[in-house]
Amino acid sequence: xxxxxxxxxxxxxxxxxxxxxxxxxxxxxxxxxxxxxxxxxxxxxxxxxxxxxxxxxxxxxxxxxxxxxxxxxxxxxxxxxxxxxxxxxxxxxxxxxxxxxxxxxxxxxxxxxx
Amino acid sequence: xxxxxxxxxxxxxxxxxxxxxxxxxxxxxxxxxxxxxxxxxxxxxxxxxxxxxxxxxxxxxxxxxxxxxxxxxxxxxxxxxxxxxxxxxxxxxxxxxxxxxxxxxxxxxxx
Numbered sequence: 001x002x003x004x005x006x007x008x009x010x011x012x013x014x015x016x017x018x019x020x021x022x023x024x025x026x027x028x029x030x031x032x033x034x035x036x037x038x039x040x041x042x043x044x045x046x047x048x049x050x051x052x053x054x055x056x057x058x059x060x061x062x063x064x065x066x067x068x069x070x071x072x073x074x075x076x077x078x079x080x081x082x083x084x085x086x087x088x089x090x091x092x093x094x095x096x097x098x099x100x101x102x103x104x105x106x107x108x109x110x111x112x113x114x
Numbered sequence: 115x116x117x118x119x120x121x122x123x124x125x126x127x128x129x130x131x132x133x134x135x136x137x138x139x140x141x142x143x144x145x146x147x148x149x150x151x152x153x154x155x156x157x158x159x160x161x162x163x164x165x166x167x168x169x170x171x172x173x174x175x176x177x178x179x180x181x182x183x184x185x186x187x188x189x190x191x192x193x194x195x196x197x198x199x200x201x202x203x204x205x206x207x208x209x210x211x212x213x214x215x216x217x218x219x220x221x222x223x224x225x
Binding site for chain 1 (some may be wrong): 148150156157158159160163203205213214215216217218
């Protein structure tokens, strides 16, 4: 199995631009998670999906952030418009059934907003 | 909101030593707690998951304990190796499907 796949691995953009991060979970996993990691705040859970349905998006920082999971093998995290304080590493993870299961993380997308 | 503290923030030990990483959390109403490892430039790897009804879990040279009532967990690494060098994060899961991460302990094992 290829594990959780994220793209792009690095993204540099200018303030105000739209950013789309992509994730492919492990095949057969029913839960998908988006995390953000910064030096100041550490690792934070932004949103997670069960069977393609968003279950808890209370970690999404503001309306500029949105996430979708149109099917079991693909999810996007979009930031529009992006701001410099959004600069962070964004991780996607998947698990079989939910938070109580072992999560498998992707390599992350390092985002820099200038 | 759950607050997770990990002590020490950084630890450097010679190869072969046994060591303990500490994690404390403010909300003891947790469902489980996971320990993760993060290598530079890579994602996280789940090491151990302890259910709230368990006291400890073991995997190879790793042993994690959980004292839910006091809001503490420890990760014990036996016979440390240079390959253990990484940042270790603990993450308790509380109700409402929330997973909170500590800021981690950066471990360096010196050959």
